[in-house]
Amino acid sequence: MSDMENRQYNQRIGLRLFAIYLLLYVGFMLLCAFAPAVMERRPMGGLNLAILYGFGLIIAALVLAMLYGVMCRQDNDTDASVRNADGTAVGGKQE
Known part of the structure; x- marks a missing residue:
């Protein structure tokens, strides 16, 4: 793979993960704007839904960033990722 x-593969992954996060964030903003009473509910530990949703957004961003890092390909040939000074892959394999 060239x-x-x-780069195009990584961009597609990034855009898809961004779209997922954007949907989560738009949901948060719509609830804040049009259903503030819902955001005032206290479903867990005395914290309201706005706080819990906000922390969920932060955690989702971190998880999606880690997922992006795992899913993106740097080099198909794992041996070629470490190179000698002359540009040849460690182990003598030439690309």
Whole structure:
């Protein structure tokens, strides 16, 4: 897979994960704007839903960032990811 294909693959993953986060955030904003009474409910530990949802957004951002890091491909040839000074892959494999 070429560098350009890797970049496009990574961009597609990034945009999909961003869309997921955007939906979560839009849901939060819509609840705040149009159903503030719902956000005042205290479902757990005396904290209202707005606080819990906000912390959920922060955690979701971290999880999605880690997922992006795992899903993105850097190099298909794991041996070629470590190179000698002359550009050859460790182990003598040439690309």
